[in-house]
Amino acid sequence: MQIRHKIHPYTRLEKIPLMDRSKLYIVDTVNTDLQDLHYHTCIEIGLCLCGSGIFFVSGEIYPFKQGDISIVYDNEQHDAYRSRDVHTQWLFLFVSLSNLFEKWPDLELLQSSVSPDRHQGRILSPEEGKTILPYLRKLMKLHDVRISQSTREWIPSGRYERILPLTACMLYELHDYTYFEPEEQPKDTGRSHWQVIQPAVHYMFIHYAEACTTEKMCTLCFVTPTYLRRLFVEVLGESPIAFLHKIRIHHACAAITSTEDSILSISERCGYNSLSSFNRQFQRIMHLTPSEYRKQSRLQNSGMGDTDAAYFTAFPELV
Numbered sequence: 001m002q003i004r005h006k007i008h009p010y011t012r013l014e015k016i017p018l019m020d021r022s023k024l025y026i027v028d029t030v031n032t033d034l035q036d037l038h039y040h041t042c043i044e045i046g047l048c049l050c051g052s053g054i055f056f057v058s059g060e061i062y063p064f065k066q067g068d069i070s071i072v073y074d075n076e077q078h079d080a081y082r083s084r085d086v087h088t089q090w091l092f093l094f095v096s097l098s099n100l101f102e103k104w105p106d107l108e109l110l111q112s113s114v115s116p117d118r119h120q121g122r123i124l125s126p127e128e129g130k131t132i133l134p135y136l137r138k139l140m141k142l143h144d145v146r147i148s149q150s151t152r153e154w155i156p157s158g159r160y161e162r163i164l165p166l167t168a169c170m171l172y173e174l175h176d177y178t179y180f181e182p183e184e185q186p187k188d189t190g191r192s193h194w195q196v197i198q199p200a201v202h203y204m205f206i207h208y209a210e211a212c213t214t215e216k217m218c219t220l221c222f223v224t225p226t227y228l229r230r231l232f233v234e235v236l237g238e239s240p241i242a243f244l245h246k247i248r249i250h251h252a253c254a255a256i257t258s259t260e261d262s263i264l265s266i267s268e269r270c271g272y273n274s275l276s277s278f279n280r281q282f283q284r285i286m287h288l289t290p291s292e293y294r295k296q297s298r299l300q301n302s303g304m305g306d307t308d309a310a311y312f313t314a315f316p317e318l319v
Contacts, residue, residue: 037077037198043095043114043171046070046080047129047136051088052254054247055080055123056205059236061246062123063254069129071174072121073114077194081205083251084269093139095167113171119178127300128177135170139163196221197231200240208247209271214240248272249285256290257297263290 037056052065057078064070064080072078074097082088097114112118124132142163200217214225217240221228232240248270255266267278267290282290 037079037202039075039077040072040094041074042097043074044070044072044078045093045095045132045136045170045174046072047091047133049089049091051082051086052258053080053082053086053088054205054250054254057121060120060122061250063250063257064123065254065258067126067129069124069126069132070121071124071178073116073119073178075116076121078121079205083254084209091136091140093136095171110168110171113168113175118180119175120180122178124174124177125300131173132170135166135173138166139170142166193231193235196223197228197235200228200232201236201243204240204244204247208244208251209269211271212244245281246285249282252278252282252290253286253293256294257301263294266290 046069048064048066048068048070050066052063055062055064055070055078057070057072058076070080080088080090199220203217203220204212214228218225218228223231229239232238232243236243238246252266252270255261255269256263259266263278264275267275270278272278272281279289282288282293286293288296
């Protein structure tokens with residue numbers, strides 16, 4: 001895991017107010033064009049029930065597919081982007097830290113398991129997340145459902161003597177997957193730098209399969225090409241074009257692991273006119289060829305059984 005930069009939240013990020021109770025949501029699709037990067041003053045744990053795409057958290061990009069679990073700590077900027085023409089459905093649990101800290105007796109141990117200075121959000125594979133699923137299932141049963149349009153919202157049913165310890169134990173389970181050793185003096189990319197490049201970053205996430213030229217991104221950010229490149233390198237560690245290739249390749253990874261589509265078809269959907277160019281960028285970023293990546297993914301998922309059956313058996317309320 002790479003050590004994330006210290007990125008300050010800023011006014012363009014949507015902020016969800018601090019909750020005094022935990023909540024569960026079922027969301028029928030993740031945003032792809034309406035919502036900018038955002039952050040919460042709580043912890044967000046998500047389970048992808050169907051679909052695929054990419055997840056962006058604290059400067060890192062992760063492909064996601066059905067069965068993957070996302071974890072985002074408080075004040076981590078993030079967003080999820082579904083693959084083109086793919087329906088997604090997520091279960092989200094929002095954990096109120098203030099409520100946990102107030103009522104959970106082992107405060108010091110819990111704080112060490114959720115500190116944003118030592119934990120970084122990411123995507124967990126089904127194999128990594130198999131110890132988390134039982135907690136999510138039990139927590140769902142401790143919330144009452146309230147339906148509003150396309151979103152089903154669960155609110156606590158008053159059994160907080162069970163909700164709090166289950167949530168705390170789940171956070172302990174996540175500790176080893178998200179913990180990192182912080183640098184003595186973490187790089188501070190600054191609030192203003194993120195403000196400048198955010199329009200270009202969001203544009204690339206939405207239009208990754210199109211011709212995202214440097215000129216277009218400079219126009220969105222009102223800067224020169226030289227200055228845009230410098231800010232991207234300082235904030236994200238690479239040039240705008242290199243970051244665009246990373247978005248495309250991670251979308252390709254999601255498609256390779258979640259479909260049987262040909263590599264050529266996937267490369268075209270991800271914005272590549274040449275298969276050789278796609279293969280070259282894929283190997284540069286993933287250190288494997290697309291075929292090797294698909295084979296490795298199949299080996300890792302072999303023996304896990306029917307994913308659909310497994311997850312809907314774990315969450316019968318969703319059927």
